[in-house]
Amino acid sequence: MKTSANTGNPKRTQKDYSLPFKLQLVAEIEHGLLTKSQAKLKYGIQGDSTVTKWLQKYGNFDWENQAHTTMSKTPEQKILELEAKVKLLEKQKARAEHLAERADKKVIIFDMLVDMAEKEYDIQIRKNYTPELSKASKKNKKRL
Incomplete structure (x- = not known):
């Protein structure tokens, strides 16, 4: 072409x-x-x-x-239209599944890297937030 x-x-x-x-x-x-x-x-x-x-x-x-x-379209035209739509939807579904699987793998790898970094450098990377609001959030809320 x-x-x-x-x-x-x-x-x-x-x-x-x-x-x-x-x-x-x-x-x-x-x-x-x-x-x-x-x-x-x-x-x-x-x-x-x-x-x-x-x-x-x-x-x-x-x-x-x-x-x-x-x-009205002929039955052949309707069938061809529906087949084209099915193919398009199948492609979109396969792409979405691929992206979801890829995102899941990224999350697993990221968690492993964080675990390794925490052990290697003996620091806590993940934050454990308490249900209470932080001091900065409380100050901002009072101003409003």
Whole structure:
């Protein structure tokens, strides 16, 4: 895939666009998140009429009567949309699980390092706070 010199976005060919990608782009435009020209720039789409054709083919706008209607999608389109959503959610779930596991490992390592430092230098790093407010907090509370 080549990159465009003026935008830095990758130039795409027609075979690069999957159906879930087209449906996502159409949904973004129909929900008012992007205009056609913004979508073209954001995703590196070269053809001037490509986005318009996708809107005509997959969108809910009635191009013959120039009015919005809720056209029912074919079962195949619905299945493809749902499959794309499932894949996206699975990716998000896997990423969240990975980040949670990584955070747990960091906590364990940090605790081990603090334990080692306390033993090595014979100092108490962790603070044992009592339920009472500290003197500084009491002073601040009285001022208010």
